[in-house]
Amino acid sequence: MMFLQYAIxxxxxxxxxxxxxSDLGFSGVQVGAIYSLFPLAMIIAPFIGGxxxxxxxxxxxxxxxxxxxxxGMLLLAARTTDYANLMLVMFVYCLLYAPTLALTNSxxxxxxxxxxKQFGRIRVWGTxxxxxxxxxxxxxxxxxxxSPGLEVGGDLLVFAAVVSFIMGxxxxxxxxxxxxxxxxxxxxxxxxxxxxxxxxxxxxLVICFVVATELxxxxxxxxxxxVSPRIGISDASVSAWMTIGQAAEIFVMAFVLSWSLxxxxxxxxxxxxxxxxxxxxxxxxxxxxxxxxxxxxSLHGFCYVFFFVAAFIHVDNVAPPxxxxxxxxxxxxxxxGFGSFVGAHFSGRVQDFFTVGDTTDxxxxxxxxxxxxxxxxxxxxxxxxxxHLSLTTESEV
Numbered sequence: 404m405m406f407l408q409y410a411i412x413x414x415x416x417x418x419x420x421x422x423x424x425s426d427l428g429f430s431g432v433q434v435g436a437i438y439s440l441f442p443l444a445m446i447i448a449p450f451i452g453g454x455x456x457x458x459x460x461x462x463x464x465x466x467x468x469x470x471x472x473x474x475g476m477l478l479l480a481a482r483t484t485d486y487a488n489l490m491l492v493m494f495v496y497c498l499l500y501a502p503t504l505a506l507t508n509s510x511x512x513x514x515x516x517x518x519x520k521q522f523g524r525i526r527v528w529g530t531x532x533x534x535x536x537x538x539x540x541x542x543x544x545x546x547x548x549x550s551p552g553l554e555v556g557g558d559l560l561v562f563a564a565v566v567s568f569i570m571g572x573x574x575x576x577x578x579x580x581x582x583x584x585x586x587x588x589x590x591x592x593x594x595x596x597x598x599x600x601x602x603x604x605x606x607x608l609v610i611c612f613v614v615a616t617e618l619x620x621x622x623x624x625x626x627x628x629x630v631s632p633r634i635g636i637s638d639a640s641v642s643a644w645m646t647i648g649q650a651a652e653i654f655v656m657a658f659v660l661s662w663s664l665x666x667x668x669x670x671x672x673x674x675x676x677x678x679x680x681x682x683x684x685x686x687x688x689x690x691x692x693x694x695x696x697x698x699x700x701s702l703h704g705f706c707y708v709f710f711f712v713a714a715f716i717h718v719d720n721v722a723p724p725x726x727x728x729x730x731x732x733x734x735x736x737x738x739x740g741f742g743s744f745v746g747a748h749f750s751g752r753v754q755d756f757f758t759v760g761d762t763t764d765x766x767x768x769x770x771x772x773x774x775x776x777x778x779x780x781x782x783x784x785x786x787x788x789x790x791h792l793s794l795t796t797e798s799e800v
Contacts, residue, residue, distance in 0.1 A: 406532035407570040413533030414563035421626035435751020442743035444497035463577040470571035477564035481557030541643035595729035615742025651704030676709030680776035688769040
């Protein structure tokens with residue numbers, strides 16, 4: 404289940420920007436706008452799939468219907484080449500796919516004996532699926548170079564559609580997970596807003612938002628940067644190279660994160676995570692040598708795991724028990740929702756600002772996230788203090 408769920412996402416998300424720019428001729432602003440649709444859908448998702456699963460239908464059936472419909476939208480997207488129509492098609496697709504991320508987690512947790520210990524081993528198959536999708540897409544494109552009959556327009560979207568259809572059919576074989584007796588509210592994250600009265604938590608959340616905006620420079624701009632004449636990675640192989648980040652993510656999560664939290668503590672672990680961001684973007688700005696650029700993709704493991712994964716753990720540690728789930732929803736909406744939405748638009752506009760004709764000044768493009776992440780790192784080191792006990796809510800006073 405997790406393998407297929409994230410293989411769909413991994414088939415198109417990391418390299419869609421290169422396809423939009425190179426094959427369809429879209430501008431940076433247009434690419435950023437299309438990438439902003441997914442975080443927008445993530446904000447809306449709790450009001451769609453979450454409420455349907457909580458109140459009316461079994462989770463596995465909702466996933467099946469959404470994935471089958473999503474596969475159809477992906478095939479339509481592969482045949483759509485104008486900006487306005489592709490925006491509409493991709494927005495509908497994102498609305499169909501986004502709810503399935505939380506629903507697959509819900510099915511896994513509802514059917515595990517000990518979700519705290521077992522879920523990590525289940526979820527890692529999602530990242531493996533993302534990697535596999537990138538490698539299969541690269542193999543398909545490489546084979547098409549010598550066998551033109553294999554070449555298909557919008558191949559990444561067609562491939563994602565095929566996996567989506569498989570996932571849709573497979574979903575109906577998943578363990579039956581009926582609606583919960585007590586439905587959760589899509590506004591649950593509002594319950595945790597009382598935590599913002601704590602200055603330290605408010606600073607932490609603002610820094611999380613800022614860093615999340617800069618994550619989109621990686622997802623939106625890395626593929627176009629790698630296939631640009633300056634770097635020269637081929638379109639056929641770029642999806643394979645992009646999997647380095649996910650492979651590093653697995654390694655850091657499995658072998659480094661728990662060690663760091665035990666030995667260095669939460670504050671230093673988060674500090675390493677936020678400092679890894681400007682290091683990566685400095686290397687991108689320098690623009691070479693190629694081996695160093697490709698090696699720097701592995702910093703995604705520290706950037707993502709040491710900051711975002713550790714941030715979710717930190718929130719779970721400091722949130723009062725009565726708003727813990729709401730606090731997780733809050734940070735997810737701030738980072739994966741609003742932060743990613745703003746970041747997608749911002750990164751596209753920065754690219755266009757430093758583009759003249761068909762030439763992009765990548766050195767200056769990536770200096771922008773360098774400056775912002777350095778500022779975020781300084782703010783974090785100056786103002787964030789590690790908390791060891793849960794914050795006190797008004798109900799506990």
